[in-house]
Amino acid sequence: MFCDYCGAELTRGTAACISCGRAPARYRALPPALALENLRRQWISYCRVRLYGGLLITLQILGWLYALDSERRAIDRGEIRRGAPLHDPGLLKIALAVLFFVAVLGIVWAIVGFIGARALAENSTAGRRLASLMATVLLLDVPFGTVFAILVLRAIARIEASPPGAASNQA
Numbered sequence: 013m014f015c016d017y018c019g020a021e022l023t024r025g026t027a028a029c030i031s032c033g034r035a036p037a038r039y040r041a042l043p044p045a046l047a048l049e050n051l052r053r054q055w056i057s058y059c060r061v062r063l064y065g066g067l068l069i070t071l072q073i074l075g076w077l078y079a080l081d082s083e084r085r086a087i088d089r090g091e092i093r094r095g096a097p098l099h100d101p102g103l104l105k106i107a108l109a110v111l112f113f114v115a116v117l118g119i120v121w122a123i124v125g126f127i128g129a130r131a132l133a134e135n136s137t138a139g140r141r142l143a144s145l146m147a148t149v150l151l152l153d154v155p156f157g158t159v160f161a162i163l164v165l166r167a168i169a170r171i172e173a174s175p176p177g178a179a180s181n182q183a
Contacts, residue, residue, distance in 0.1 A: 017173075062121050147161040147165050148161065
């Protein structure tokens with residue numbers, strides 16, 4: 013176990029930290045700086061999933077739009093009669109536009125997340141503030157982004173509450 017405040021290694025059953033004298037939390041296995049680094053890595057993985065998902069949806073939508081355009085051209089040339097299943101794809105195009113917006117939003121969320129994770133890697137006060145801002149934006153990404161952002165903001169708060177030299181000593 014490690015102290016939540018200064019990061020010193022503790023033995024099992026210790027009532028107080030030898031370095032700072034504070035009582036350790038019962039269930040913490042990592043010092044705050046290492047826990048934050050772990051969250052940063054998970055944040056990057058989460059952002060990759062969002063980015064790849066957004067890119068795949070975007071490519072699929074572009075394929076569907078190409079197919080609709082090909083069918084419209086075939087109708088205009090008279091190769092397909094007007095009663096064909098997709099002769100009036102207005103509603104389908106609206107649905108595809110909404111899906112495209114969601115896909116682009118996923119890509120933007122991923123970029124915002126990558127910026128926040130990069131700021132956490134700096135291990136500076138300014139980096140943690142920027143990561144806090146990006147995690148606050150991530151709160152809007154319900155449900156997984158919200159839970160993840162709460163964990164990141166909580167870990168940043170623990171680092172900020174620790175003594176001045178403790179956060180940089182463990183990274």
